[in-house]
Structures are given as C-alpha cells and as structure tokens.
Amino acid sequence: MSWIGRSLPRLEDPSLLMGRGRYVADLARGAASVKFVRSPVAAGRILSIDVPDGELVFTAADLDGVKPICPILHRPDYIAVEQPILAKDRVMFCGQALAVVVAEDQGLAEDLAEEVYADIDAEDAIVDMEAALAEGAVAVHAHAPGNVLVEGVLRSPGLDAAFADAAEIVTLDLRSGRQSAMPLEGRGGVAQYDRISGRVTLYASVQMPHMLRTGLADVLQIPEADLRVVAPDVGGGFGQKMSLFPEYVALVWLARKLERDVAWIEDRRENFLASSHSRDQSFHVRGAFAKDGTLLGIDADLKSNVGAFSCYPVTCGVEPLMALAELPGPYKVPEYGVRSRGVTTNTGMMAPYRGVSRPMLTLTMERMMDVAARRLGIDPIEIRRRNLIDSFPHRSPTGLVYDEGSYKEAMDRAVAAIDLTGFRARQKEARAAGRYLGIGFSVFSERTGYGTPAYAARGMNIVPGYEIVSCAMDPSGFVEARIGSSPHGQGLKTALAQLIADELGVEPGKIKVFSGDTDATPYGWGTFASRSMVIAGGACKLAAGKVATRLRSVAAVMMQASEDHIVLEDGLARVTGTNQSLPIPEVARAAYHQSHRFPQSGPGLIENATYDPGGTFSNACHACIVEVDIETGGVKIERFIVAEDAGLLINPMIVDGQIHGGVAQGIANALFEELIYDETGNLLTVSLADYLPPTMAEVPTIEIEHLETVSDATITKAKGVGEGGAIGAPAAIINAMVDALSPFGIEIVRMPATPQYIRKLIREAERDAHG
Amino acid sequence: MANKHVITLIVNGKDYTLSVEARRTLADALRDDCGLTGTHLGCEHGVCGACTVLVDDKPVRSCLMFAVQAEGCSVRTVEGLAKGDALHLLQKAFWENHGLQCGFCTPGFLMLAAGALEADPDLSEEEIRDILSSNLCRCTGYQNIIKSVCLAANEMRACPPSADR
Numbered sequence: 001m002s003w004i005g006r007s008l009p010r011l012e013d014p015s016l017l018m019g020r021g022r023y024v025a026d027l028a029r030g031a032a033s034v035k036f037v038r039s040p041v042a043a044g045r046i047l048s049i050d051v052p053d054g055e056l057v058f059t060a061a062d063l064d065g066v067k068p069i070c071p072i073l074h075r076p077d078y079i080a081v082e083q084p085i086l087a088k089d090r091v092m093f094c095g096q097a098l099a100v101v102v103a104e105d106q107g108l109a110e111d112l113a114e115e116v117y118a119d120i121d122a123e124d125a126i127v128d129m130e131a132a133l134a135e136g137a138v139a140v141h142a143h144a145p146g147n148v149l150v151e152g153v154l155r156s157p158g159l160d161a162a163f164a165d166a167a168e169i170v171t172l173d174l175r176s177g178r179q180s181a182m183p184l185e186g187r188g189g190v191a192q193y194d195r196i197s198g199r200v201t202l203y204a205s206v207q208m209p210h211m212l213r214t215g216l217a218d219v220l221q222i223p224e225a226d227l228r229v230v231a232p233d234v235g236g237g238f239g240q241k242m243s244l245f246p247e248y249v250a251l252v253w254l255a256r257k258l259e260r261d262v263a264w265i266e267d268r269r270e271n272f273l274a275s276s277h278s279r280d281q282s283f284h285v286r287g288a289f290a291k292d293g294t295l296l297g298i299d300a301d302l303k304s305n306v307g308a309f310s311c312y313p314v315t316c317g318v319e320p321l322m323a324l325a326e327l328p329g330p331y332k333v334p335e336y337g338v339r340s341r342g343v344t345t346n347t348g349m350m351a352p353y354r355g356v357s358r359p360m361l362t363l364t365m366e367r368m369m370d371v372a373a374r375r376l377g378i379d380p381i382e383i384r385r386r387n388l389i390d391s392f393p394h395r396s397p398t399g400l401v402y403d404e405g406s407y408k409e410a411m412d413r414a415v416a417a418i419d420l421t422g423f424r425a426r427q428k429e430a431r432a433a434g435r436y437l438g439i440g441f442s443v444f445s446e447r448t449g450y451g452t453p454a455y456a457a458r459g460m461n462i463v464p465g466y467e468i469v470s471c472a473m474d475p476s477g478f479v480e481a482r483i484g485s486s487p488h489g490q491g492l493k494t495a496l497a498q499l500i501a502d503e504l505g506v507e508p509g510k511i512k513v514f515s516g517d518t519d520a521t522p523y524g525w526g527t528f529a530s531r532s533m534v535i536a537g538g539a540c541k542l543a544a545g546k547v548a549t550r551l552r553s554v555a556a557v558m559m560q561a562s563e564d565h566i567v568l569e570d571g572l573a574r575v576t577g578t579n580q581s582l583p584i585p586e587v588a589r590a591a592y593h594q595s596h597r598f599p600q601s602g603p604g605l606i607e608n609a610t611y612d613p614g615g616t617f618s619n620a621c622h623a624c625i626v627e628v629d630i631e632t633g634g635v636k637i638e639r640f641i642v643a644e645d646a647g648l649l650i651n652p653m654i655v656d657g658q659i660h661g662g663v664a665q666g667i668a669n670a671l672f673e674e675l676i677y678d679e680t681g682n683l684l685t686v687s688l689a690d691y692l693p694p695t696m697a698e699v700p701t702i703e704i705e706h707l708e709t710v711s712d713a714t715i716t717k718a719k720g721v722g723e724g725g726a727i728g729a730p731a732a733i734i735n736a737m738v739d740a741l742s743p744f745g746i747e748i749v750r751m752p753a754t755p756q757y758i759r760k761l762i763r764e765a766e767r768d769a770h771g
Numbered sequence: 772m773a774n775k776h777v778i779t780l781i782v783n784g785k786d787y788t789l790s791v792e793a794r795r796t797l798a799d800a801l802r803d804d805c806g807l808t809g810t811h812l813g814c815e816h817g818v819c820g821a822c823t824v825l826v827d828d829k830p831v832r833s834c835l836m837f838a839v840q841a842e843g844c845s846v847r848t849v850e851g852l853a854k855g856d857a858l859h860l861l862q863k864a865f866w867e868n869h870g871l872q873c874g875f876c877t878p879g880f881l882m883l884a885a886g887a888l889e890a891d892p893d894l895s896e897e898e899i900r901d902i903l904s905s906n907l908c909r910c911t912g913y914q915n916i917i918k919s920v921c922l923a924a925n926e927m928r929a930c931p932p933s934a935d936r
C-alpha cells in the first residue's frame with residue numbers, strides 16, 4: 001500500500017492546534033529585550049546621535065570589526081552596495097536602524113529607545129524609479145551614478161524584422177504597486193549566549209538557517225562553529241524570511257558582547273518599515289503579432305525598484321533577472337528583446353516574495369493575449385492556443401528548458417469548468433440589467449525545483465540548489481530524516497514522511513523529520529522558490545532508498561533468503577512468495593547490535609544522499625468571473641478556478657492548501673495591498689488598517705482541477721507548487737475586470753486595481769464618451 | 772520603575788496571581804507572566820485577531836485589553852481547549868481538513884469560533900463567515916478554515932460539549 005497520493009492529515013498539526021507550537025517569541029522569556037531606534041527620514045547625513053548615560057545603547061561606532069552586508073553577483077552590470085548593520089554617516093531609507101538598545105523588558109526597551117535622539121541633516125529623498133532614472137538625478141549610492149544596480153540586456157537578431165513584419169503591435173505600460181509578503185508572524189530572534197563554550201545559539205524566524213549562519217559568521221568574522229542557528233516553528237515567510245537582515249547581526253553581536261541572552265521580536269510597524277518589500281515594478285512591453293494571431297516577438301523594458309540595499313544572498317538581481325529570464329512564460333516567443341534594470345531608491349529593500357516578478361510577467365503576457373485577440377478579431381482562448389508551447393522539451397529564448405507540461409490541456413480544463421459559453425450568455429443578460437460581469441483567464445508556467453546550474457547561470461556568488469538528506473533507521477525501527485530544507489508552514493515534514501514511508505515500508509507516524517537546526521541537520525538551502533518537495537523530497541527518496549537496501553541485505557541474511565526477494569511493507573521485511581517475514585524493528589536492532597553477522601553491509605542503517613536537479617516546470621490556468629460595481633469601483637469575485645499541473649501529487653490536501661494560500665495573495669496583489677510612500681520617502685502604510693490583506697470576506701471558494709503530467713525531470717515525479725497561486729491569480733482577475741468593463745473601453749494598467757482607481761478610470765471613460 | 776498592580780486572573784480554570792504594570796496588555800500577561808504562549812501576537816493593534824481569547828466566554832483581542840481590566844475574569848486560551856490529549860471538535864476539524872498551515876493564526880481562529888459557537892450553536896455558514904472575517908490568516912486563503920469550522924459546528928450540534936468546560 002502506497003502512502004504517496006494520500007491526503008494524510010499533517011504530522012505537524014496536533015502540537016500547533018493545542019497551543020504548544022514554539023515560535024521565536026515563545027522562546028524569549030528570560031532574555032533581555034532589544035529595540036532598534038529607526039530613522040524617521042529617508043535620506044540624510046547623521047550629524048550626531050545622543051544616547052542616555054549609563055544605559056545599554058549602541059550605535060555604529062560601537063560595532064568594531066563588524067563588516068557590512070554586501071552580497072555579490074558576478075555580472076559586469078552589477079554594482080555591489082554595502083549595507084551597514086547600524087547606519088553610519090548616512091541614512092538611506094525611512095526605518096533604517098540607527099541604534100540598538102537593551103533593557104530588562106520590552107516596555108523598558110521601548111521607553112529607552114524614546115530617549116535616543118538622532119540629529120540628521122535631512123536631504124531630498126529619491127522615492128520612485130522615474131525620479132531615480134531622471135537625467136542628473138542624485139546618486140542614492142555615490143559609487144552608482146544613474147542609480148541602476150543591475151542591468152540585463154538581450155536582443156535576438158531577428159527582433160527588428162519581426163516588428164517590421166507585424167500585422168499588429170500591442171504596446172503595454174503596466175505597473176505593480178509595492179507589496180509586503182506580510183507573514184502573520186514578523187521577524188524575530190533570540191540569541192542565547194553559552195558562558196561555558198562562548199557559543200551563541202540564535203533562534204530566528206527564518207527560511208534559510210544554514211545560509212544565515214554563514215552570513216552572520218562572515219559579517220561578524222567568527223567561525224561558523226561558534227554559532228548555531230535554529231528556525232523553530234515559523235509563522236509564515238513567503239520569501240520575506242530568506243534574507244540576512246542587519247537586526248540578526250546586531251543580536252548575535254549583543255549576545256557575545258553582553259554575554260547574555262537577548263531577544264528582538266519586531267512589531268507590525270517595524271515589519272512594514274524595515275523588513276523587505278517587493279513587486280514595485282514598471283513594465284513597458286511591445287508584442288508583434290501576425291494576422292493569424294501568431295506572436296512574432298516581444299520587446300521589453302522592465303524596471304524594478306530594488307530600494308536602498310541589495311538582499312543577501314540572492315541580491316537585488318532577483319526581481320530584474322527573473323523578469324528578464326522568464327517573461328515569455330508558457331508562450332512561443334521566436335524573437336525576444338529585453339532590458340531589465342534594478343533601480344535603487346531611498347526606500348525599503350526589495351527581496352523575494354512568493355512569485356518573484358512572475359505575477360507581473362504573467363499579467364503582461366496575459367494582457368498581451370487579450371488585447372491582441374481583440375484587435376485581431378480572434379477569440380482570446382484561440383489566440384492562446386495558437387501560441388502556447390506544445391512540444392517538449394521546449395527551449396525558451398533565454399535558454400530555459402521546459403519539461404513536459406499540459407499548457408493547452410490545463411486551459412481547456414479551466415474553460416470547461418467555468419462554462420465559458422454559458423457565462424457569455426449570462427454576461428449579456430446581466431449587462432442588459434446594468435450589471436457588469438467579466439471573465440478572465442491566465443495561463444502560466446511555474447519554474448520549480450531548480451538546482452545549482454540555474455543559480456550559477458545568474459552569476460550568483462553563493463550558488464544554492466542542492467539538498468543533502470541524512471536518513472537513519474534507529475534500532476527501534478523509527479526513522480530519522482535530517483534535512484537542510486527549512487519548512488515554515490507548508491507541511492513538508494508530512495509529505496516527506498509519506499515518500500520515505502513508501503521506500504522503507506513503515507508508516508509515516510514512525511518517521512521523524514528534523515529541520516531548521518544547524519547543529520542537527522546537514523548544510524542545506526532552506527525553503528523557497530517552490531523547491532523543497534522536489535529537491536529535499538528527491539534527496540529523501542534517495543537516502544531512504546539506500547537505507548532500504550541495507551535493511552534488505554540484513555533481512556536477507558537473517559532469513560537466509562536472497563536480497564532480491566526481500567520486500568519492505570506494512571512494517572515487515574517479507575520474503576516474496578513465502579510466508580516468511582520479520583518485523584522491521586527486529587531487523588533494525590540486529591543491524592546495530594549484531595553487526596558482526598552482516599560483514600557485507602557493515603553496521604547500522606545510516607545513509608546520506610544529495611539531490612541537485614536541473615528543474616521542472618509546473619503549469620496552470622486560472623479562470624475567474626468577477627462583478628464590478630461601477631458605482632463604487634468595488635469588485636466581487638464570483639468564481640475562481642485553478643486547473644493545475646504539478647506532476648505527481650504526494651499529498652493532494654497540502655497541494656490544494658498551497659494553491660488556496662497563493663491565490664489569496666494573488667487576489668491581494670490584484671485588488672488590495674500596497675505599500676505607499678509619500679514624496680519624502682515616509683512610509684504611510686504601517687498598520688494592518690492601512691495595508692489591506694484580504695479577509696475571509698474577500699477570498700472566494702477556489703475550485704481546483706488537477707492534471708498530473710509525469711515528467712522525468714524529477715525522481716519523485718513531483719513538481720513544485722508553492723508559488724503558482726500567487727503568480728497566476730492577478731492576471732486572471734485583471735483580465736476579468738477589463739472584460740467586465742469592456743462597454744467603457746477601459747484598460748487597467750496598474751495593480752492593485754483599487755476601487756478608487758477603477759472609479760477614476762470609469763469617470764475618465766465617461767468624460768471621454770461625452771466630451 | 773512604574774507602579775505595579777497585583778491582580779488575579781483565572782485562566783483555563785486556574786488562578787494566577789500576577790504583579791503587572793497598568794500598561795501591560797492581557798496578551799503579554801498571558802504569554803510572559805502565565806507562560807501561556809499559545810496566544811499569538813500578529814499586529815498588537817487589534818486588526819489580525821491572532822491574540823483572540825475568551826474573557827467571560829466572549830471573544831476578546833487580548834492585545835487591546837489591559838491585564839488589570841481582566842482582574843477576576845475567567846479567561847480561556849487555546850491551551851484550555853483540549854481535554855488532556857483529546858482534541859476539541861474544532862481542533863479535530865482543523866486537523867482533518869487542513870485548516871492550518873504555519874499555525875500562527877490558528878489559536879485566534881479557534882478561540883473566536885469556539886466563543887461564537889458556544890454563544891449560538893445554530894450559526895449559519897454565512898454568519899460564521901461573517902464572524903471569522905474579523906481575523907487574518909496569511910497562509911490558507913481561509914478556505915479550509917471555514918470548512919473546518921462549519922464541519923465542527925455540525926458535530927458540536929450533534930453532540931454538544933458537556934457543561935463542565
């Protein structure tokens with residue numbers, strides 16, 4: 001009986017449900033409280049910082065021997081910038097840490113922070129990309145005049161000819177507002193100092209514990225062995241908890257300096273101000289189409305506002321270079337030209353957020369298809385069908401290799417599920433009654449589970465990608481798998497246990513997966529980029545497979561049978577074709593305690609394995625029906641369908657959960673959330689009453705259809721699925737809104753498409769009609 | 772050092788005598804003074820609902836209430852929901868229907884739902900949706916939360932929890 005493919009309730013849940021989870025703030029008891037004093041201005045020169053006497057207050061001047069954070073990308077068009085742990089000489093964005101205070105409890109730390117006064121000679125801040133790129137703009141970083149920190153350019157030779165031959169050229173100018181991944185638990189760390197060893201254990205709410213340890217050790221210039229980083233239960237991350245933040249450096253420095261335990265738990269305001277942001281992008285894209293709707297070429301100018309610094313380890317190249325590489329998405333794009341820039345400004349640092357650039361890329365290609373279809377008089381589904389990739393492996397214009405997928409099939413499934421024909425009739429009736437319904441589609445690819453070659457190709461100095469798993473069956477027949485991935489809510493431990501269970505013939509309840517502790521797990525990269533199921537899963541399968549081979553070999557000796565005839569299932573090692581069997585725990589105990597009997601396999605049941613795949617593409621089509629209230633500009637999502645192909649599903653319930661959560665964030669991207677700076681660089685949206693994540697009232701029921709294309713790109717046959725919901729949903733919603741408002745001839749060119757924005761478009765359209 | 776007040780909170784049926792500043796929130800008192808860290812803080816300004824507990828059986832945002840205001844009240848937190856290792860019907864439904872991912876919002880949703888369903892076991896799905904829309908979850912898209920609560924509501928109606936809660 002296989003455990004794969006079953007919606008097994010998660011092994012992680014009982015303790016979380018009973019309030020016995022251990023999130024970082026739960027570990028802060030007994031530690032001194034740390035509070036950062038932050039800059040109230042976005043740009044300026046620090047003249048002095050007055051600190052109260054006799055208190056534990058530190059500024060940049062105290063941080064002797066601590067290096068700045070400075071991630072590197074080996075590209076000639078990348079300019080490295082240094083991020084100090086506490087601002088030195090200059091402040092670069094509103095919310096940057098100027099000083100750090102330590103007190104006995106949180107209240108006292110906050111009181112003390114109020115007493116620190118920074119005298120800053122404020123200067124004009126550069127907030128938006130157009131200002132940063134304007135002729136003669138002040139350089140945010142003196143050594144980067146022009147304010148471009150990374151730039152990629154590609155141009156295929158036939159591009160001009162494609163545009164010259166085009167029957168129709170579609171030009172789009174699209175904008176996405178700045179957003180926060182906004183995990184419900186903010187960032188935080190507890191650094192515990194061990195007086196005997198001088199070692200520090202940092203408990204932190206992070207996605208990449210090993211990488212964090214390396215980064216901290218480099219910046220603090222201490223051996224990695226003097227540090228242990230533990231990610232306990234983590235309250236969501238979505239990319240925001242990948243980076244090395246200055247706050248963690250300060251925390252470890254303080255623990256060592258003061259030789260005591262210190263804790264910093266950020267509040268929501270701090271999370272908005274000083275944690276990473278994303279999605280502040282502006283795209284100017286032209287598409288050349290033949291008369292029959294064939295896409296001939298794309299020419300794109302893509303800009304991403306990367307804020308004041310570059311995030312470690314993935315760098316500020318993450319959004320611009322993802323945009324450059326993946327704009328064509330699921331479509332055949334014979335000729336491709338692109339310039340993609342990362343622009344620095346006096347704003348919060350950009351870092352990954354679920355989807356990275358692809359929500360905007362998908363919006364671009366999907367608007368492109370709808371607009372071209374309208375202009376050329378072709379059905380929008382048909383124009384997609386003509387251009388979607390359909391032979392595999394497919395090589396994209398930027399050299400990405402797509403494995404088998406079901407691009408057209410997924411679209412057909414979504415069209416059928418949403419009853420496109422029936423909807424059109426209903427839409428007509430509704431319009432006659434003064435109601436504006438619309439339908440929208442979004443077809444996309446989701447590159448997942450990619451290993452070192454993909455990251456090396458980006459020129460990264462630190463090349464993530466592989467995962468190492470150490471798998472052992474202990475003498476009691478329980479299994480311990482130690483993984484370098486670091487899940488934070490996905491339910492990965494359950495899904496991995498299902499995979500291992502099938503290899504070893506024991507039930508998932510007997511499989512303990514350990515993660516997120518640099519003392520207890522092999523070096524690994526953590527959980528991001530829809531990689532853990534594919535890569536940690538692959539390594540688990542390999543390692544468990546090797547343990548199974550050992551088990552079979554021991555069992556064969558014990559039962560005097562041939563190894564090939566031993567099967568492991570239902571907790572037993574059985575000799576096929578006989579009724580001979582042994583309980584697996586008995587075999588396990590013998591492997592450790594009677595090892596002299598098994599000279600050919602040696603003692604114990606412990607194996608390591610590494611997996612470093614090239615990557616695999618999931619695909620999906622989202623379809624939705626919306627109603628726009630033209631009086632208020634508000635939108636109601638009536639139906640939302642996801643036809644998803646993530647290969648073989650290990651735990652379908654968990655996969656569906658990933659899709660639900662991603663779609664909700666996509667809805668937020670399309671309609672609600674935006675971090676807004678004023679023209680001085682002061683962030684206006686610093687509470688959950690200003691930044692508007694959707695509630696249960698705004699998220700509709702999401703109907704999911706699965707396709708399961710089995711490709712050879714991964715050894716588990718699973719594809720990643722963490723980001724797709726967030727990638728595809730915005731385009732489907734915006735397309736549906738444009739469809740709903742087609743009587744007004746409105747083009748939506750920015751996200752979030754808030755009620756105010758929609759009302760403005762309607763007012764303008766009405767004025768034009770009457771003018 | 773600010774003035775402290777000695778208060779007694781009754782949490783999950785047990786007395787806790789604490790000495791707290793007037794400005795200490797109920798959430799901080801529960802977490803730091805009582806050691807009951809199941810109640811989470813997602814915003815500390817009354818929007819996310821992660822800190823929801825029951826005070827005299829009514830859902831309350833414990834980040835918006837001072838500990839001194841809860842003096843003598845009966846407070847219930849997520850730690851008091853299960854009977855020993857036997858999960859409450861709501862907890863069981865969340866487990867079986869994948870009503871949680873990271874689990875950070877979960878205690879708040881559980882207590883909000885428990886309070887609402889105890890006050891009115893016959894709430895319709897629409898009413899439940901309306902009540903639960905006062906809390907935030909960043910992971911689940913809410914779909915399995917509403918499903919879990921509705922299924923638990925059915926079961927709670929079929930076999931009401933004993934009065935000894």
Ligand code: FES
Pocket residue numbers: 811812813814815816817818819820821822823832833834835
């Ligand atoms: S922490 Fe109390 S409502 Fe958010």
Ligand code: FES
Pocket residue numbers: 184235236489870871872873874875876877907908909910911
């Ligand atoms: S499960 Fe993570 S916030 Fe709700």
